[in-house]
Amino acid sequence: MPQPDREPDLADREPAPEGQPPYLTVRDLNVRFRTEDGVVRAVNGVSFSVAPGRTLGIVGESGSGKSVTGLAVLGLHDPRRTEVAGEILVDGRNIVGLGESQVRRLRGRSVAMVFQDPLSALHPYYPVGRQIAEAYRVHHRSASRADARAQAVRMLGRVGIPQPERRADRYPHEFSGGMRQRVMIAMALVNDPALLVADEPTTALDVTVQAQILDLLADLQAEFHTAIVLITHDLGVVSQVADDVLVMYGGRAVEQGSVAQVLRDPQHPYTWGLLASVPTLRGDPDADLTPISGSPPSMIHLPDGCAFHPRCRYADRTGGRSATEVPPLLPTGEPGHLVACHLSTVDREALRGTAIGAQV
Amino acid sequence: MSTDPPNAVPLLAVQGLAKHFPVREGFGSRILRAVDGVDFEVRAGETLGLVGESGCGKTTTGRMLVRLLEPTAGRIRFDGRDITHLRGRALRPLRRELQIIFQDPYSSLNPRHTVGKIIAIPLQANGIRPPGGIRNRVRELLEIVGLNPEHYNRYPHEFSGGQRQRVGIARALAVQPRLVVADEPVSALDVSIQAQVVNLLRGLQRDLGLGFVFIAHDLAVVRHLSHRVAVMYLGKIVETGARADIYQRPQHPYTRALLSAVPDIERSREDRGRIRLEGDVASPLEAVSGCPFRSRCWKARDRCAVEEPALVAREGREQLVACHFPEPAPAVSTEEVRGEPVAG
Numbered sequence: 001m002p003q004p005d006r007e008p009d010l011a012d013r014e015p016a017p018e019g020q021p022p023y024l025t026v027r028d029l030n031v032r033f034r035t036e037d038g039v040v041r042a043v044n045g046v047s048f049s050v051a052p053g054r055t056l057g058i059v060g061e062s063g064s065g066k067s068v069t070g071l072a073v074l075g076l077h078d079p080r081r082t083e084v085a086g087e088i089l090v091d092g093r094n095i096v097g098l099g100e101s102q103v104r105r106l107r108g109r110s111v112a113m114v115f116q117d118p119l120s121a122l123h124p125y126y127p128v129g130r131q132i133a134e135a136y137r138v139h140h141r142s143a144s145r146a147d148a149r150a151q152a153v154r155m156l157g158r159v160g161i162p163q164p165e166r167r168a169d170r171y172p173h174e175f176s177g178g179m180r181q182r183v184m185i186a187m188a189l190v191n192d193p194a195l196l197v198a199d200e201p202t203t204a205l206d207v208t209v210q211a212q213i214l215d216l217l218a219d220l221q222a223e224f225h226t227a228i229v230l231i232t233h234d235l236g237v238v239s240q241v242a243d244d245v246l247v248m249y250g251g252r253a254v255e256q257g258s259v260a261q262v263l264r265d266p267q268h269p270y271t272w273g274l275l276a277s278v279p280t281l282r283g284d285p286d287a288d289l290t291p292i293s294g295s296p297p298s299m300i301h302l303p304d305g306c307a308f309h310p311r312c313r314y315a316d317r318t319g320g321r322s323a324t325e326v327p328p329l330l331p332t333g334e335p336g337h338l339v340a341c342h343l344s345t346v347d348r349e350a351l352r353g354t355a356i357g358a359q360v
Numbered sequence: 361m362s363t364d365p366p367n368a369v370p371l372l373a374v375q376g377l378a379k380h381f382p383v384r385e386g387f388g389s390r391i392l393r394a395v396d397g398v399d400f401e402v403r404a405g406e407t408l409g410l411v412g413e414s415g416c417g418k419t420t421t422g423r424m425l426v427r428l429l430e431p432t433a434g435r436i437r438f439d440g441r442d443i444t445h446l447r448g449r450a451l452r453p454l455r456r457e458l459q460i461i462f463q464d465p466y467s468s469l470n471p472r473h474t475v476g477k478i479i480a481i482p483l484q485a486n487g488i489r490p491p492g493g494i495r496n497r498v499r500e501l502l503e504i505v506g507l508n509p510e511h512y513n514r515y516p517h518e519f520s521g522g523q524r525q526r527v528g529i530a531r532a533l534a535v536q537p538r539l540v541v542a543d544e545p546v547s548a549l550d551v552s553i554q555a556q557v558v559n560l561l562r563g564l565q566r567d568l569g570l571g572f573v574f575i576a577h578d579l580a581v582v583r584h585l586s587h588r589v590a591v592m593y594l595g596k597i598v599e600t601g602a603r604a605d606i607y608q609r610p611q612h613p614y615t616r617a618l619l620s621a622v623p624d625i626e627r628s629r630e631d632r633g634r635i636r637l638e639g640d641v642a643s644p645l646e647a648v649s650g651c652p653f654r655s656r657c658w659k660a661r662d663r664c665a666v667e668e669p670a671l672v673a674r675e676g677r678e679q680l681v682a683c684h685f686p687e688p689a690p691a692v693s694t695e696e697v698r699g700e701p702v703a704g
Contacts (some may be wrong), residue, residue, distance in 0.1 A: 178640050206641070207577070208413065211634065233551060236623025240627050276624065277554070277555035279583065281580055281622055282626070289559055292555070326397075
C-alpha cells in the first residue's frame with residue numbers, strides 16, 4: 001500500500017487557538033481483527049490530531065472504521081484478537097502497545113468516553129450517583145466516600161439534571177433517554193479528562209433532546225477546554241459542533257480538513273455523495289434525492305485501489321488507476337485540507353457542481 | 361405533488377382514535393395514554409406524514425390502522441367502511457388493501473424463508489392467483505423494488521439492510537394494496553442507502569398511485585415524501601396541514617421547535633439561532649391538564665394550564681393548530697421559503 005506523505009497533514013493544519021499543541025495525535029493507525037471469515041481490515045492508515053478545546057468529527061457509514069478508530073484511541077481493543085499498529089499519542093505518550101494496567105490509568109482520567117446507548121453503558125443495579133462517585137474514586141484514591149459523592153452531585157447538577165442531590169440516588173432506568181445521556185456525560189467528565197471520545201452520543205435521542213445534549217457538550221468544552229472526538233454518521237451534527245472533519249470510507253480517510261473546507265468546499269466524490277443524498281429542510285422537496293449507488297464495501301474483501309471506486313460515478317475518469325492504486329491523502333491546495341482521490345483538481349472542480357447540485 | 365389529488369372521498373378516515381394501555385405499578389395500575397384522540401384523513405394516492413418524537417404515539421397509531429392493535433376508542437373507516445373492530449376472517453379482505461412496512465429490516469423478515477417465499481406468502485394467504493403464476497409475479501415485484509429477480513432463492517441474511525428493506529416493501533406491494541402504512545422505513549439505514557429507499561418510495565407513490573401513511577421522526581425525510589403532515593405530541597395531533605404550510609409557516613410552537621432542532625449542514629457552530637426546548641417530553645402516564653406541550657413551551661400562560669386547546673383552523677386555511685397562542689402566519693425565515701412553491 002503506498003504510504004501517503006503524512007507530514008503536510010500535521011504541519012499544514014491551521015493552528016489551534018492559542019497555538020496549543022494537539023493533545024491527541026494519531027499517526028498511520030491500522031486496526032485489524034482476525035475472524036472466522038478472514039481478517040477484517042477495519043482501519044487502514046488513518047492520521048489526525050485534536051488540540052485542547054477543539055472538536056474533530058469523524059464521519060462515515062456503518063463499517064467505515066469510525067467507531068473502531070474511537071475504540072483504539074481509548075485502548076479498548078482486545079489485544080488477543082486485534083492488531084493495532086501505528087501511533088496514538090495522548091499528550092505526547094504513545095499508548096499503542098501499552099499494557100492494560102497502564103492504559104487503564106489513562107482511561108477515565110485523561111481520556112473518557114460517551115457511547116450511543118447510555119442504558120447499556122450504565123450499570124442497572126447501582127444508583128447513578130454511586131457509579132459516578134466510583135469513577136471519581138478510581139482516579140482519586142484518597143478521596144473519601146462523602147467527597148466522591150459530593151463530586152458526583154456537583155457533576156449531575158453541572159450537566160443540567162434538576163435536583164441532583166435527590167436524583168443521585170435514582171437508578172438508570174428511572175431516567176429518560178436524554179437525562180441518561182447527561183448522566184453518562186457527568187460520569188465521563190467527573191475526572192476532568194483532557195480528551196473525550198463521543199461515539200454517536202445523540203443518535204438514539206429525539207431531535208429536541210439531541211439539540212440540548214450538543215449544546216451541553218459545547219458549553220462543557222468551553223468551560224473545561226476538552227479535546228473532543230465526535231464519531232457520527234450525521235453531517236448536520238458535525239456541521240453544528242465540530243471544528244475539523246475526517247470523512248472515513250472503507251477504513252481510510254478519504255477527506256480531511258476544517259468543517260468549512262470539507263462541508264462547504266468538499267473535494268471527494270464520496271463526500272459529495274453524502275451531501276447530496278441527505279434530505280434537508282431546504283431545496284426542492286419534489287426533487288428526487290441523489291443516492292450513492294451500491295452499498296458500503298466488505299471490510300474483509302476491500303475493493304482493490306480506491307475502496308470507493310465501485311460506487312464512484314467518476315471512476316472511469318482516472319485511466320484505470322482507481323481500480324488498482326490506493327489514492328494517497330494529499331493536500332488540496334488549501335492549508336490543512338486533504339483529499340484521497342485520483343481525479344485531477346481540474347476534474348474535481350468541474351464535476352463538483354453537478355454532483356452536489358444546489359445543495360451547497 | 362403540491363396539489364391535492366381531486367378525489368373527494370377519503371380512503372382512510374380516522375376519528376377520535378385512542379389507545380390506552382393499563383400499566384401495572386406497585387399495587388395499583390395506571391393508564392398510559394399512548395394515543396389520546398386523533399383525527400385525520402388520507403385521500404387515495406396521497407401521503408400523510410405522521411411525525412413526532414419517541415412516545416408521541418405515532419407508531420401505536422400506525423399499528424391500530426392496520427389492525428395490529430385494538431383501539432380503546434374512536435373509529436377507523438377505510439373507503440367508507442368501518443374497520444375499527446374487524447377481526448379474524450372479516451379482516452382478510454382488508455389485508456389486501458392495507459399493508460404495513462416495518463422499521464427493522466432485520467427482524468421483520470423470516471430468516472428461514474427465501475425472499476421469494478417471503479413475498480409469495482401474502483399472495484397465497486389471500487388466494488391471489490396472478491395471471492403469469494406466483495413465481496412470475498414475485499420476480500416482477502423484485503424488479504419493481506430494484507432487486508435482481510434472479511435472487512428469488514436467496515435468504516434474507518444474504519442481503520444488506522437496504523436490500524432487506526426493499527424485500528419488505530415488495531412483500532407489502534404483493535397484494536396491490538391501496539394504502540401502505542410505513543413505520544420508519546428508512547431510519548435503520550445508512551445515509552447513502554436511505555436516499556435509495558426514499559426515491560423508491562417516491563417512485564411507488566408516483567407510478568402506482570398508492571396512498572401512504574408515512575411515520576417518521578426525521579422531518580427532512582417526511583418533507584421529501586409527504587403531501588400533508590400531522591405533528592404529534594403526547595398522543596395528540598398538535599398541528600396538521602399541507603406540507604408547505606407546516607414547513608414554511610408552522611404555527612404551533614412545538615412544530616417550530618422541532619424544525620429548528622434539526623441539525624442543518626448549512627448552519628455552523630457559531631449560529632445559535634435555534635429554539636432550545638427545555639426538558640423532555642412529559643410522561644404519557646401523567647394526566648396533563650390543559651395543553652400537553654405547556655411544560656416545555658416558552659409561550660405557556662395560565663390559560664394553557666387549565667384549558668386544552670382544540671385542533672382548529674385559523675384564517676380559513678386547511679392548517680389546523682392546537683394552540684392558544686399560535687405563531688403568526690408569516691414564514692419563519694426567508695431562507696426556508698426559497699425553493700418551495702407557495703401553496704395557495
